[in-house]
Amino acid sequence: MDLDGNITALDKVSVNVDTGNERRDRGPVYRSTLSNGMPVWTVAGYDEAIAALNDSRLSAAAMLAAGALDGGKLEPDLRDALLKGLTNSDPPDHTRLRRLVSSVFTARRVEAMRPWIARLTEDLIDGFAPGDRVELMTAFAEPLPILVISELLGIPEADRPRVRDWSRTIISGLGSPDFPVAAAVEFVDYLRDLIADRREHPDDALISGLIRARDERDALTANELTSTIFLMIVAGHDTTVSLIGNGVYLLMTQPDLAVRLREDAGRLPGAIEEFLRLESPVPTANMRAAVESFDLGDTRISAGDLVAIDLQAANRDSARFTDPARLDPARAQGRHLAFGHGIHFCLGAPLARLEGELAIGTLLRRFPGLRLAVPAAEMTWSQATFVHRPDALPLMLA
Ligand code: HEM
Structure with a gap:
């Protein structure tokens, strides 16, 4: 680390992580194939990614209908009941659905959740002691976000483990050759039963609110109701699990930065x-399908083509970020695309940032001598298209 606190040579410790560099070397937009065999344009350049995310000729609904996520394995009603949600x-469907849920996730309402999430975090960490060896993903990174989103939505405590398992199985199977149809059927059945139960016994949580919006104002269809709940569950927890795991991993490989963040928690949001x-x-x-032909940068996209926007590669584009592999909490340069861009920009970004800050900050404070229990180079990472995180993160607590 240099005197300004900039971290250098990060790629050295990330040897087993595909950072997107190799993919971007193939050009800002290049032809590839999904693991389910469907051809796709991959967008790896930052400027091209922004252009694609802003382009209304790229349709998420047309992509879903083309079977890009389920490989055509779900019959249309089940596919819509699971996947049609706002993403x-x-x-105008997207605008209508987004309006229904956006008020729950405003920066102000999320900030009001700080004491509650801080308490959940402390409670989880109370279960650890110095000298313990823990697998952080299962012991901490996974339970916290599922607790938070379950409480917000009103998922009963006893159901949370199977909800987590279904959601993980389905997310890992999106765009893959063996989409998990059985898990999709079970999850949709479960959601329909839960909705029926909440109609009888409403509470103050988001699912009951969405049911009221459907029953009293016809504001969304039955399939939009189930798919929006599904989306909130998967988008609302699995992603944040990765933020916590990836953040702690980066800190463990950059111990000087961990020290600095403990000394000055004000640097934490920049580090996140x-x-x-x-x-x-x-x-x-999320993939999109072109509804008409157009040029994306120098590449001609034809009507019907699938387009995947590689956020990870764009986020390390040296045309946008100086020395992109360097971790620099003070970096003031442009916006990263980890939460997307444009009309589908992540609705949960304020919540994810808060959870990440509280989880990582509390862990650092409570265990100042925290360290990796295995060499970083031995760690393996998820290979799923939409998930980037370590399979396991063994740590020694001190
Ligand atoms: C670190 C954690 C998170 C990351 C990296 C993340 C990332 C993203 C990305 C990249 C998109 C845009 C997808 C696209 O344009 O195709 C998105 C959309 C979305 N995210 Fe997140 N997300 C995170 C946490 C959350 C949380 C906590 C929630 C809470 C409920 C959430 C809810 C949503 C929803 C509802 C959408 C769809 C928005 C729309 O289509 O209008 N996300 N997220």
Whole structure:
């Protein structure tokens, strides 16, 4: 680390992580194939990614209908009940659905959750003691976000483990050759039963609010109701698990930075932005399909083509970020794309940032001597298209 606190040579410790550099070397927009065999344009340049995310000729609804996520394995009603939610819709449906949920996640309402999330974090950490060896992903990074989103939505405590398992299985299977149809059927059945139960016994949480919006104002269809709940569950927890895991991993490989953040917690929000940029939890944005032909940068996209925006590669584009592999909490340069851009920009960004800050900050404060229990180079990382995080993060607590 230099005197300004800049971290150098980060790629050296990330040897087993595909940072997107190799992919970007293939050009800002290049032809590739999804693991389910469907051809796709991958967008790896920052400027091209922004252009694609802003382009209304790229449709999320058309992508879903083309079977890019489920490989065509789900019959249309089940596919819509699971996946149609706002992220796979275009305006005006998208605008209507987004309005229904956005008020819950404003910066002000999320900030009001700080004491509650801080307490949940402390409670989880109370279960650890100095000298323990913990696998941080299962012991901490996973439980915290599922607790938070379950409380916000009103998922009963007893159901949370299976909800987490279904959501993880489905997310890992998106765009893959073996989309997990059985898990999709079970999860949609579960959501429909939960909705029926909440109709009888409403509470103050978001699911009951969405049911009221459907029943009293016909504001969304039955399939939009289930798919929006599904989206909130998966988008609301799995991604934040990765932010916590990736952030702690980066700190463990940059001990000087960990010391600085403990001494000055005011640097933490800047560090979180760099964790998001360098090891983006959602490596690829939701795919889109072109509804008409157009040029993206120098590449001709034809109507019907699928487009995947490689956020991870764009976030390390040297044309946008000086010395992009360097972790620099003070970096004031442009916005990273870890939360996407444009109309589908992550609704949960304020919540994710708060959870990341509280989780990582509290861990650092309570265990100043925290360190990796295995060499960084031995760690393995998820290979799923939409998930970027270590499979496991063994730590020694001190
Ligand atoms: C570090 C954690 C998170 C990351 C990296 C992340 C990333 C993203 C990205 C990249 C998108 C845009 C996808 C696209 O344009 O195709 C997105 C959308 C979305 N995220 Fe997040 N997210 C995170 C946490 C959350 C949380 C905590 C919630 C809470 C509920 C959430 C809810 C959503 C929703 C509802 C959308 C869809 C928005 C729309 O289509 O209009 N996310 N997220």
